[in-house]
Amino acid sequence: MEGSCKRSRSLVWNYFDLVSPSKVKCMICDKQLAFSSNTSSMLRHLRSTHPGVTEEYDNPAVSAHTGTSKQGRQEELDEALVDMVIKDLQPFSTVEDKGFKAFVNKLDPSYILPTRKALKAMVQAKYCAAKEKAMAEVKQATYVSLTSDMWTSINMDGYLGVTCHYVTAEAKLATVLLCVSQFPQTHTAAHITESMSGLMTDWGISGKIHCMVTDNAANLVATAQLLKVRHVPCFAHTLNLVVKKAIDQTPKLQVIRQKARKIVSLFRSSCNAKEKLSEMQQLMGRPVQKVVQEVDTRWNSTYDMLQRLYDQREAVGAALSNLNTEVVPLTSGEYDIISECLTLLLPLKHATAEMSAEKMVSASKMIPLYRMLQHTISEKSTKVTREESIQLGVHLKESLRSRFHTLESTRVLALATLLDPRFKTIGFGNPDRVREAERQLTLECASLMRSSPDTVHVTPQEPQPSTSALAPSLEAACPTDNLWQLLDLRVSEAQRVHSATADATVEVQRYLMDAYLGRQEDPLLYWKERITVYPSLYQLAIKYLCLPATSVPSERIFSKAGEVLCKKRSRLKPSTAEQIIFLNKND
Known part of the structure; x- marks a missing residue:
């Protein structure tokens, strides 16, 4: 607590870390000094060893007028350095390279490069913030689809990669890397299923997954079956x-x-x-x-x-x-x-x-x-x-x-084609398959209408009034023992199903009779503009159109992973590698 208070009062703490109640460490050269509730020894160290950073202490006018801006400049350059490491997949040791140090000094002599450890901590902090933001966005999605693949690094370590695909509230297709984590177990379907189940729970998507796209590897196909998720083979691999x-x-x-x-x-x-x-x-x-x-x-x-x-x-x-x-x-x-x-x-x-x-x-x-x-x-x-x-x-x-x-x-692909205003029924070759796809779409649309919050549900405690003139007298005579209650409820439910089916049929047929969209145009923009015209079909469109055709997104993760987990970075921990790849792909 005392160290944190000192940090808030003295700018010297921009260059030192409190490593114990009686020790501090210089963030520039890693030298440790004794600490006894004051910053005198720390300031002497900076003046003697790093004289370029003490101008704000030795010149009160500079400190009064520019101290805050200097601190802001330091933070701004730190952030740019972190972005460079992430985007260009540079090793943390870059900040220790003599040539890089000289280059930075020429650009801005007042900028103090963070140590390798400090840079790693900055990347970790950025990862935590980015992951929290990504999780919040994914949790807003109604439906998601996944791609997954396995990979072996140069060090012969197994890795599991999973990407998530969904349609945003702005009707944009979004892709988020969920993980590219080390997989030390044997690559059996049971082990992959266990790992993916935990991942799905962590990201809050267990009940939202529409489909999973993988290559034709037997263990990945079996994983989808064990997870009870529809599997779609990768089009590119096939x-x-x-x-x-x-x-x-x-x-x-x-x-x-x-x-x-x-x-x-x-x-x-x-x-x-x-x-x-x-x-x-x-x-x-x-x-x-x-x-x-x-x-x-x-x-x-x-x-x-x-x-x-x-x-x-x-x-x-x-x-x-x-x-x-x-x-x-x-x-x-x-x-x-x-x-x-x-x-x-x-x-x-x-x-x-x-x-x-x-x-x-x-x-x-x-x-x-x-x-x-x-x-x-x-x-x-x-x-x-x-x-x-x-x-x-x-x-x-x-x-x-x-x-x-x-x-x-294949039902999911047929409905995706039918719900794409660029193709609709003309995308099919078999008329029987078109009719079946229309039937399935109508049924799913009707089901969505029945489950809508706006739908009035009839409960056994509140049966619908009978249309018969005799019904009121019978109900009045036997209010606690309605002989016809079960039949009345079934009639009411049948009417509700009939009504939803009729409404769904109208909505589907209106959509199919609507003009086709140009092949180069965005089908999601089409649905966004017609959300009030086809409200139920819009929900189905974002469900089926978020499905990727290939597992290439997962493969591209491993292309990046190969650049990170290279010979020059053989000591990099898998968890740190995952943080870098996560930030690189989700930027």
């Missing part, structure tokens, strides 16, 4: 499986792919080959570009590898002919096959990129986008001439149908 299978089923394309990998490996591992390629590109007036390495887990990297080789085919061929290597170049016929196959694969690449965008309504696109992919690939298949390209087109269509043919019968 599309990746579609393309990889189609390529694997096209033998000649596989041979070309293997040859391409060897060519790329040469130019990325040999300095001589790399320089020769650059030389050839300049001589031919081509852009100086590096070849692209394929990543086994991402099919679009295969596309990028083949596309770059095709674009630089003359320079690549010339460079290989001038190198002493056993790597076999691609032939002109093979490049023709690559060109036609790239034409077939391009729509799938566009679809992957579009569906992986964050802060955009996406789940409602899955059904219409699948239909457009079928149509586009069928159309492009008629224009290719090479046998290998024709085979690839057939395999792509078969694989698409095999993986996505159940989309229209």
Whole structure:
């Protein structure tokens, strides 16, 4: 208590921490001094060791007129430093680097850099405030959807990442990182379920979760089942499986792919080959570009590898002919096959990129986008001439149908499509599925109307008056033993259900007859402007349109985590890493 009082009276406490009743520590150099209820020794230390910070004590005029502003300036720069560490994922040790210290001193000699420990404490304080704010915002959401994924760090530590998606009161799609926490247990569904249950309770979303989107990993699918949450497979991962299978089923394309990998490996591992390629590109007036390495887990990297080789085919061929290597170049016929196959694969690449965008309504696109992919690939298949390209087109269509043919019968996706004013019924391909989706939407809308606070509920204590002229005399004769009470209640409930169903039917049909929204426009803005026109459908729209189409948000968390948990920061605690990533992603 005494230390805190001293802090409020003396600006010396801006540079010292009370570590015990008789000890203080300098925040600039970490030196500890004896403390006996006065600041004299602390001020002497500052004057002798850090003379640049004592101007406000040694010059009363400066202290009187600028002391407060200096303190405010110190806090302002501290906050900017914390933001830099978070946004650029810089290590706390940055403040100890000689070059950084000299740079800061040149910019503002009066600014005292915090110690590494002080900076870490500032980040922790910012994390606590940001998490509290995020929790308050998430608790305001009526419905949320989750994405989840598992990851292993460079230190072979397991991590669980979870993101939350919801529609705000301003009808904006919001994404919040809930956690990217160390997961020391085995990655079984039971352990993941236990961890996620605690997380859901902490964030107050246990009864609000509409769906969970993950890849096709069996443990994550089982986790959704154990949590009794609807599971939706990641569209991007499924599309990746579609393309990889189609390529694997096209033998000649596989041979070309293997040859391409060897060519790329040469130019990325040999300095001589790399320089020769650059030389050839300049001589031919081509852009100086590096070849692209394929990543086994991402099919679009295969596309990028083949596309770059095709674009630089003359320079690549010339460079290989001038190198002493056993790597076999691609032939002109093979490049023709690559060109036609790239034409077939391009729509799938566009679809992957579009569906992986964050802060955009996406789940409602899955059904219409699948239909457009079928149509586009069928159309492009008629224009290719090479046998290998024709085979690839057939395999792509078969694989698409095999993986996505159940989309229209998936209730959450069908209702999301129907509630997206850009698509409605025209987004479907099967008329029976359209009728079923309309029926389900009407039933859910009617259920919402019946459960509305404005609805009058009939209770056994207050039965509705009978319409029969004889009823009053019967009730008067037997007020405590109404023979017809059960039937009267059932009739009343049936009337209420009928009324709600009729009202829901009217609201749904009015919406479906309304004009379509442009494909590039925001469906959430549409619903915000019509909240009074379609009040029940608005509630269902924010429920179904907050669902992301992919689990990419969780994967992007781990891309950031890889930058934080690197060799330079091998001593960083998992809890501190989580704080930094939380602030970085939720900024």
